[in-house]
Amino acid sequence: MSGSVSPPDTAGRVAWGTPAARWMLTATVLGSGMAFLDSTVVTVALPAIQQDLATGLAGLQWIVNGYMVTLSALILISGSLSDRFGRVRLFMVGVTVFALASALCTFAPTLEWLIAGRVVQGVGGALLTPGSLAILQAGFREKDRARAIGAWSGLTGVASAVGPFLGGWLVQAGDWRLIFLINLPLAVVVLLIAHFKVPETRDTSATGGLDYGGALLGVVALGGITYALIQWGAEGGTVDVWVGAVIGVLALVVFLVVEARGRAPMLPLGLFRSVAFSVTNAATVVIYAALGTLLFLLVIYLQEVGGYSPIAAGAASLPLTLLMLTLSARSGKLASRIGPRPQLVVGPLLLAGGFLLLSSIGPDATYLTQVFPGILLVALGLSTTVAPLTATVLASAPERHAGLASGVNNTFARGAQLIGVAAIPALAGIGGSSGDGGGGTAGLAEHFGTAMLILAGLAVVAAACALALPRGRMPGAEETGEETAPEEGEIAVPAVGPTPRFCGVSGPPLRSCPGSSAGEVHGDGPSGGNAQSR
Numbered sequence: 001m002s003g004s005v006s007p008p009d010t011a012g013r014v015a016w017g018t019p020a021a022r023w024m025l026t027a028t029v030l031g032s033g034m035a036f037l038d039s040t041v042v043t044v045a046l047p048a049i050q051q052d053l054a055t056g057l058a059g060l061q062w063i064v065n066g067y068m069v070t071l072s073a074l075i076l077i078s079g080s081l082s083d084r085f086g087r088v089r090l091f092m093v094g095v096t097v098f099a100l101a102s103a104l105c106t107f108a109p110t111l112e113w114l115i116a117g118r119v120v121q122g123v124g125g126a127l128l129t130p131g132s133l134a135i136l137q138a139g140f141r142e143k144d145r146a147r148a149i150g151a152w153s154g155l156t157g158v159a160s161a162v163g164p165f166l167g168g169w170l171v172q173a174g175d176w177r178l179i180f181l182i183n184l185p186l187a188v189v190v191l192l193i194a195h196f197k198v199p200e201t202r203d204t205s206a207t208g209g210l211d212y213g214g215a216l217l218g219v220v221a222l223g224g225i226t227y228a229l230i231q232w233g234a235e236g237g238t239v240d241v242w243v244g245a246v247i248g249v250l251a252l253v254v255f256l257v258v259e260a261r262g263r264a265p266m267l268p269l270g271l272f273r274s275v276a277f278s279v280t281n282a283a284t285v286v287i288y289a290a291l292g293t294l295l296f297l298l299v300i301y302l303q304e305v306g307g308y309s310p311i312a313a314g315a316a317s318l319p320l321t322l323l324m325l326t327l328s329a330r331s332g333k334l335a336s337r338i339g340p341r342p343q344l345v346v347g348p349l350l351l352a353g354g355f356l357l358l359s360s361i362g363p364d365a366t367y368l369t370q371v372f373p374g375i376l377l378v379a380l381g382l383s384t385t386v387a388p389l390t391a392t393v394l395a396s397a398p399e400r401h402a403g404l405a406s407g408v409n410n411t412f413a414r415g416a417q418l419i420g421v422a423a424i425p426a427l428a429g430i431g432g433s434s435g436d437g438g439g440g441t442a443g444l445a446e447h448f449g450t451a452m453l454i455l456a457g458l459a460v461v462a463a464a465c466a467l468a469l470p471r472g473r474m475p476g477a478e479e480t481g482e483e484t485a486p487e488e489g490e491i492a493v494p495a496v497g498p499t500p501r502f503c504g505v506s507g508p509p510l511r512s513c514p515g516s517s518a519g520e521v522h523g524d525g526p527s528g529g530n531a532q533s534r
Contacts, residue, residue: 002234016144023197024139028132029152031095031190034183035125037414038102038240039067040163042118042293044314044371045176047303049057052176053111057431057444061230061421064296066115068418069226070122073218075414076266076407078126079134080210087134088200092191094127099187117180131408137200154325161321164314171310192507211266217255218266222418224248229422241516267408276396276469277405280344283465285416287348290455290462292417293424295377297444297451298358305363305445316371319379327383335388344392344466347385352459354378359452363445381459392469424454 014020046060046099053059101124104117132210133149140148170178225248231241259265270277295317302316336342354377361370390409397405425431428451430443 013141014139014144015141016147018198020199021140021144021148023193024135025148025151025155026479027190027193027198028091028135028156030186031091031194032132032152033130033156034095034186035098036156036159037163037166038121038179040160040314041167041170041179042067043299044164044167045171045179046296046300047113048171048176048310050300055111055427058230059111059115060300061296061425062111062115063118064421065226065230065418066118066397067122067125068414068421069222070219071126072122072411072414072418073222074126074215075130076124076411077211077215078130079407081127082134083202084132084210086200086202087131087138088194088198090127091131091135092194094124094129094131095187095190095194096124097121098124098128099184100124102180102183102187102470104183106177119245135198135201139199157325161318161325161437163181164316164318167510168309168314168333210258211262211264212264214255214258214262217251217258219249221248221251221255222415224251226422229419232426238500267411271397271408271409273404274396276392279465279468280392280396280474281409283344283348283462284386284389284393284412286458286462286465287382287389287416288353288413289416289420289424290458291378291382291420293420293451294355294358294455296421297425297430297448302445302447305448306361306365307363308367312367316367317375319372319375320341320382323376323379323383323441324386327380328387331383332387332391335391338390339471340388341466341469341471343384343388344469347381347383347388348459348462348466350377350381352381352456352463354381355452355456355459359449359456373532409451410453424451427451428454 014024042063046063049055049063050060057158076138078090078094098121101117101120104120105114108114108117131153137145138150166182167179170182224244224246226246228241228245231238231244242442259267260269272281299313302313303310306313308316331343354374357374358371358375361374365371390438393405393409428443429447430451
């Protein structure tokens, strides 16, 4: 790395407010923001892509899920890779892969090429997003880490909020291919800053093997199951669908065996001996399956059935991001005082109420009177639920595995969105190929309400899961800086840093652990792999 980086503090890390700190934040925010932005603008562009490439709902599902398959399967191991080979190096590799895949998406002549580009984008996203947090955690001195993570979280939250407007404007004023093209200049800027201005860090004590087999099996399992679910909705129970299902299920079984017996598993199954850990991850799965399906179907419904413009359809879900930006920290603080269970019951019930309201919208629905009330309830439900959900996941795992617990939870959330988008439209009766006479989304107008009712049912299941949590108040570790022993039935929460300023709509929130050993990061999944190398 270049010697032009401003002098770090005596521990070898940079201080807040220095030029080195600003460069580090700029690189990590732009890199991660590129991935966050892409996830929102792609959804807005789906109807335009459908028309241009003459695809059906199955094709649109693959555009979303091709990215999620590789992202979900690889995000856990990426932390280990960055620790072993260098955090800046892996971050730059992720940005490069993401940019090359974006170029492929930009110039994709067919649907198949576009899906291939999205699959490769998922690989890049799995490397760059956790890597950006690892750079901040290892690069900033301990007393400034929480501030840096908070700034990163808030600024990437802004990218998520801008995404619907930018995506809608690019589609409406230009071409859907521009939503991928904008990643290329951003990637060049990020790579230049990272190479010349950000010092490299790595975990020199990392030993042991990496779970490459587990990562590969995860991709095959998720890919096979997703293929079977999507094609079942489009084609019915054909031979190809059954073959995909068998391959996916067999890969999943082998994955579980490998993880149970491996010396350095990507997913240590022992974590699930904790009832609270298992329950909160089960709630995560059903909540994010519902959320992912809502974000996928709503923007298509509003444009194709409701006649909304791309900008208006993209902006329809903006209250989700704004309320989570505003309320996440308050929700986390409330849970620390009263315990997580009340919010983890009430929040999903608010979600269910929002889905019920959305189930009644029709082709001529006006936004303020018919769409917005349901979106508002969903936003309040998420804001109530997500921060205490992740705090409980962290509290229910040993403190040394806090990063791994967060990574597992984030992986479950993204995998749940993948399965939800693949399965729920077919269960609701929405589907068909490009030649179905309905624009490739047969049944969308008739069965959108049915899909929302299914999502409401999932939200109720999440509330029921929360009832299995023990009663009790979280100890005030954040206020005292000490860990106090919980009374019987309480959930102990280790001192894991400040409540996150932003809880991402596409995944659980990020948590910084300032008390971690040097070079360790606990957050949006970086580091499940840290546990592997210990």
